[in-house]
Amino acid sequence: MGYTQELMQLIKRVEATRPARVARKKAGQEFPALSLDERQARLEKYHPDYRAGGLRELKVGPSKGYALAKEIADLFEARSRVDPDKIDLKEVHYETDTLVIGGGGAGTAAALMAQEQGARVIIATKLRHGDANTMMAEGGIQAASKGWKDSPYFHYLDVMGGGHFENDPELVKTMVCEAPKAIAWLESLGCMFNKWPDGKLFTLHGAGTCRKRMHYAGDMTGAEIMRTLRDECRNRLKDIGVLEFSPAVELLLDDKGVCSGAVLYNLETEEYFLVKAKAVVMATGGSGRLHIQNFMTTNHYGATGDGLVLGYRIGVGVRFLHATQYHPTGAVFPEQAEGLLITEKVRGAGANLLNIDGDQFVFEREPRDVESASIIRECTDVAKGVPVPGQAGKFGVWLDSPMIDMLEGEGTVEREFPAKHILFKRYDIDIARLPMLVYPTLHYQNGGLAYSPDGTTTAPGFYVAGEVGGGVHGANRLMGNSLLDITVFGRLAGIAAGQFVKGRGDVDRLSVEHVRRYHKELEDAGIDTDRVSPMLLPDYMTPEVKKRQWTTQYVGTIR
Amino acid sequence: MSTAEQLQDLSQESAPLDLSERTDLVPIFIMGKKYDVPSTLTIQKALEYAGYQLIRGCGCRGGICGACATVYRMPGSPRIFVGLACQTLVQPSMYLTMVPFFPANRAVYNIDEIQPDAMALLKAYPELAKCMGCNTCAKSCPMDIQVMEYISAALRGDVERAAELSMSCVMCGICASRCPAELGQYNIAILCRRLTARHLRPKAQHVAEMVARIESGAYEEPLRKLITADLETLRKLYVEREMEPHTAPEMWQPQEKTYL
Numbered sequence: 085m086g087y088t089q090e091l092m093q094l095i096k097r098v099e100a101t102r103p104a105r106v107a108r109k110k111a112g113q114e115f116p117a118l119s120l121d122e123r124q125a126r127l128e129k130y131h132p133d134y135r136a137g138g139l140r141e142l143k144v145g146p147s148k149g150y151a152l153a154k155e156i157a158d159l160f161e162a163r164s165r166v167d168p169d170k171i172d173l174k175e176v177h178y179e180t181d182t183l184v185i186g187g188g189g190a191g192t193a194a195a196l197m198a199q200e201q202g203a204r205v206i207i208a209t210k211l212r213h214g215d216a217n218t219m220m221a222e223g224g225i226q227a228a229s230k231g232w233k234d235s236p237y238f239h240y241l242d243v244m245g246g247g248h249f250e251n252d253p254e255l256v257k258t259m260v261c262e263a264p265k266a267i268a269w270l271e272s273l274g275c276m277f278n279k280w281p282d283g284k285l286f287t288l289h290g291a292g293t294c295r296k297r298m299h300y301a302g303d304m305t306g307a308e309i310m311r312t313l314r315d316e317c318r319n320r321l322k323d324i325g326v327l328e329f330s331p332a333v334e335l336l337l338d339d340k341g342v343c344s345g346a347v348l349y350n351l352e353t354e355e356y357f358l359v360k361a362k363a364v365v366m367a368t369g370g371s372g373r374l375h376i377q378n379f380m381t382t383n384h385y386g387a388t389g390d391g392l393v394l395g396y397r398i399g400v401g402v403r404f405l406h407a408t409q410y411h412p413t414g415a416v417f418p419e420q421a422e423g424l425l426i427t428e429k430v431r432g433a434g435a436n437l438l439n440i441d442g443d444q445f446v447f448e449r450e451p452r453d454v455e456s457a458s459i460i461r462e463c464t465d466v467a468k469g470v471p472v473p474g475q476a477g478k479f480g481v482w483l484d485s486p487m488i489d490m491l492e493g494e495g496t497v498e499r500e501f502p503a504k505h506i507l508f509k510r511y512d513i514d515i516a517r518l519p520m521l522v523y524p525t526l527h528y529q530n531g532g533l534a535y536s537p538d539g540t541t542t543a544p545g546f547y548v549a550g551e552v553g554g555g556v557h558g559a560n561r562l563m564g565n566s567l568l569d570i571t572v573f574g575r576l577a578g579i580a581a582g583q584f585v586k587g588r589g590d591v592d593r594l595s596v597e598h599v600r601r602y603h604k605e606l607e608d609a610g611i612d613t614d615r616v617s618p619m620l621l622p623d624y625m626t627p628e629v630k631k632r633q634w635t636t637q638y639v640g641t642i643r
Numbered sequence: 644m645s646t647a648e649q650l651q652d653l654s655q656e657s658a659p660l661d662l663s664e665r666t667d668l669v670p671i672f673i674m675g676k677k678y679d680v681p682s683t684l685t686i687q688k689a690l691e692y693a694g695y696q697l698i699r700g701c702g703c704r705g706g707i708c709g710a711c712a713t714v715y716r717m718p719g720s721p722r723i724f725v726g727l728a729c730q731t732l733v734q735p736s737m738y739l740t741m742v743p744f745f746p747a748n749r750a751v752y753n754i755d756e757i758q759p760d761a762m763a764l765l766k767a768y769p770e771l772a773k774c775m776g777c778n779t780c781a782k783s784c785p786m787d788i789q790v791m792e793y794i795s796a797a798l799r800g801d802v803e804r805a806a807e808l809s810m811s812c813v814m815c816g817i818c819a820s821r822c823p824a825e826l827g828q829y830n831i832a833i834l835c836r837r838l839t840a841r842h843l844r845p846k847a848q849h850v851a852e853m854v855a856r857i858e859s860g861a862y863e864e865p866l867r868k869l870i871t872a873d874l875e876t877l878r879k880l881y882v883e884r885e886m887e888p889h890t891a892p893e894m895w896q897p898q899e900k901t902y903l
């Protein structure tokens with residue numbers, strides 16, 4: 085397979101400008117970065133968040149009046165899968181101290197820490213333990229770990245600047261101060277980060293960093309963290325039970341409003357189960373599979389924003405959900421790889437972004453939103469995008485990976501990006517020799533449920549950690565701060581939840597009054613809908629098949 | 644082995660596929676039953692096109708979680724092919740099944756106490772000694788990992804080598820499904836990696852130093868100042884922060900050292 089003839093012709097233009105670009109880079113001359121005002125102007129003109137009609141004001145719930153992506157608003161303005169009149173709250177199937185919802189990085193870290201507080205833990209997760217966005221993270225994890233050139237002070241500035249200074253300062257402070265501890269913890273659990281022989285960790289730049297503080301494990305950093313945490317969980321199976329293929333569909337409160345468990349749905353047997361718990365940690369991750377504005381996504385199959393809905397229904401507000409992160413470099417060719425993330429580390433390592441003429445049009449280490457907006461601009465108004473073969477009207481730009489070998493030495497691409505190298509090799513494209521064709525792809529849910537540094541929320545007994553939460557990244561997360569976020573806040577929420585259960589007696593009466601109230605609120609707001617949420621799984625069925633499923637009932641996307 | 648290599652192999656073994664016959668839809672056989680699907684799809688998307696709503700066998704959709712192990716055969720070939728459903732393109736007349744789960748022995752251990760040597764590995768996984776060197780595991784690994792090599796490294800007690808060789812293992816379980824000696828290779832591999840990182844490689848001193856510095860409260864005041872600074876000041880500090888050059892050596896130091 086490989087690139088088409090037309091693309092190979094166009095690549096010649098990239099090759100023609102490459103030697104000069106490499107020479108400039110070696111001499112330390114970068115493409116001029118945008119000023120803060122120029123950044124803002126570019127975002128307003130080209131970023132999808134600013135597109136007319138993309139956002140809608142919520143008519144119900146704690147954040148009523150707040151405008152966010154209409155795909156998420158649809159989930160909030162939908163009915164529960166649970167009928168409060170029919171559910172039997174006396175039939176409890178599992179009892180535990182801490183229920184963790186979501187077996188990704190944040191949830192697993194929380195489970196480990198809650199267990200260390202002496203709590204019994206159940207992790208309920210939608211797919212397999214570890215089928216999560218955490219598994220997919222490639223680039224790395226930030227932490228100011230090198231005292232001779234970096235500190236939490238500079239990390240703080242970078243996080244705030246990346247988030248357009250709107251971030252929750254206390255959350256940021258906690259994250260940057262806990263960061264080195266998080267790295268030490270992962271190291272002690274046996275995460276194989278890339279290191280020098282003396283034990284010093286490798287670090288690189290990411291977009292928006294002023295110091296090289298991105299720690300990594302090849303280009304499988306998230307996978308390495310996820311499988312290590314999961315493996316450690318499996319060593320503690322006496323205290324940590326894992327229920328796979330059992331997404332939570334509703335939270336349970338007690339009669340005083342303290343969070344006390346959840347309703348789970350067994351995707352395989354289609355049964356509902358009740359878990360009673362003394363504290364609940366919500367760690368369901370992001371929502372890329374909502375395909376906001378029809379964008380392709382890098383996210384895993386289960387990223388449908390379920391935790392947002394559940395938390396919202398018990399009264400926890402949301403923030404920064406108006407801002408969605410589009411990763412500037414998602415693959416657009418070949419078609420089968422569409423949407424797949426090409427880690428930012430490729431740009432961190434020096435690869436330029438180029439238009440159809442092989443010319444640079446943006447500095448490759450702008451923050452993500454600015455970078456994405458610039459690519460969209462190049463492919464629309466400037467009209468210098470590279471046409472994607474076989475997909476009329478679709479364009480991309482080049483990401484010049486071969487530069488990396490020229491800058492850092494032959495073999496660097498293969499060594500530093502083994503997973504992507506082998507993936508493209510399957511399509512007969514050697515990314516150490518040929519550039520990749522990319523376009524922005526839906527990547528990260530910048531915002532989410534509001535929480536405090538220890539994971540607590542406005543709802544007692546209810547904790548939030550990871551991508552489902554919002555505040556620490558403001559309106560735009562920088563690469564490497566999310567793996568950090570989930571490790572830091574996963575740990576802290578686990579500790580807080582583990583402590584909370586100690587002071588809480590037995591849970592007696594379970595309640596779903598909040599669901600009844602929420603349904604009432606929907607009705608009062610004139611929202612008469614048969615939409616249900618959470619979504620649980622995206623719908624990739626073809627309409628033809630659905631038409632022939634004469635007797636099949638769908639509740640939302642699920643049979 | 645990658646699809647391309649497998650196919651190349653295939654074309655050497657039997658007549659090459661007749662590509663001229665390709666129309667938009669191609670027949671594939673899902674667990675023996677025929678479905679016509681667009682030829683540009685991955686196996687995973689083809690299953691969905693055929694009408695399956697995936698519950699098992701689908702995680703990351705990006706080739707890293709190992710949920711979608713698939714085995715298939717091609718007409719006219721005696722061989723078994725393997726691939727990740729989310730990464731492998733359909734081929735006309737392939738007949739396939741997914742193996743979304745394959746049970747494997749997993750030892751419980753304490754990572755702080757277990758030793759990084761052959762004895763400990765054998766104690767945790769006695770079946771390691773039964774490897775008969777058939778290399779079936781390596782031939783069936785969709786990530787092109789030298790599985791047998793890492794198993795024999797583990798058996799020799801070369802834990803670090805086993806760790807390095809197995810780094811890109813996605814724990815899909817195909818190797819375990821085909822192993823005549825009934826090993827669960829991927830569980831042995833992750834133990835080797837954790838042992839390597841935990842016990843064999845030196846700890847990062849600079850991390851511990853930074854943790855101590857933070858705990859001493861050294862950054863409390865500078866950070867408080869940032870938290871209470873007005874937007875103007877913060878923006879100025881941000882814009883003026885000193886950048887470590889891209890090509891700077893590891894031990895580069897900034898001019899401004901006040902807040903280190």
Ligand SMILES: Cc1cc2nc3c(=O)[nH]c(=O)nc-3n(C[C@H](O)[C@H](O)[C@H](O)COP(=O)(O)OP(=O)(O)OC[C@H]3O[C@@H](n4cnc5c(N)ncnc54)[C@H](O)[C@@H]3O)c2cc1C
Nearest residue numbers: 186188190216217218221223224332369550551564566567
């Ligand atoms: C391709 C890709 C690359 C990335 N690269 C980087 C990077 O280099 N550096 C970085 O810092 N960040 C990166 N990120 C972001 C980062 O990986 C994620 O934001 C982070 O891992 C989220 O962790 P989490 O634990 O909050 O959520 P996840 O890891 O997504 O875990 C959530 C879990 O909850 C489960 N779940 C969902 N709904 C329910 C429900 N209703 N009930 C029960 N369980 C449920 C999901 O199945 C999943 O297992 C990347 C993300 C992607 C997608």
Ligand code: SF4
Nearest residue numbers: 784812813815816818
């Ligand atoms: S080593 Fe085994 S489990 Fe790991 S990727 Fe290869 S076949 Fe899958």
Ligand code: SF4
Nearest residue numbers: 774775777778780822
């Ligand atoms: S398949 Fe089993 S017996 Fe054969 S080489 Fe691999 S580990 Fe050894």
Ligand code: FES
Nearest residue numbers: 702703704709729
């Ligand atoms: S779905 Fe994760 S590897 Fe294929």
